[in-house]
Amino acid sequence: MQSLTRKALIAFCGLLVLDLFVRFNTSKETLGPKGMEHLSYDPVQVSTLAIASGGVRITLEKSSRGWERVGIPRKARNVSDLLTPAQTQEVEAFLQRICSLVRESIEGIPDNKDTIYGLDPDHSVWIRIQWKGNENNKRSFTVRFGSVLPLNVMYVYASFDDKPGLFKVLKTYKESALNLLHSLSRL
16 A cells, blocks of 8 residues: 555656646747737638538539539539528638638648648648639638647647648637538538
């Protein structure tokens, strides 16, 4: 019994020393959100939305009639490719979230090993958004969401087309993209 108590006390002291070590090292870093960006795009101006994961892909375009599915073979199409009001509301809510995405840059990670972070085509979720405008003024935004960060289940790795490297973003962005993809890909 005494040896068990001694082992528990040693383990507790070890965890205490580890906690103090981590606190000491993190206190040296600059305070505040270093490398964090709050992206802000106008979701009303979005004209095209594409989401893909694995072999499933859906592309939506906004027309005068509303949001429509595009790129579906004629045989697989429903009577109408126009989204229902409930589906349109789901797309609009997704665009509100994704167009105000917060990303935090991750320094010191080699960008040539994307597959390690789940950014390979088999595991990543890919989103492309295009804004209205003439051909000279057309803007787009692309992001790939990868895997959950080790020991931090709130975040996933992501890569963006406007900046090289890896970023940390809330995993709810990936989850909402997957939910929308699965909801709208059912025929």
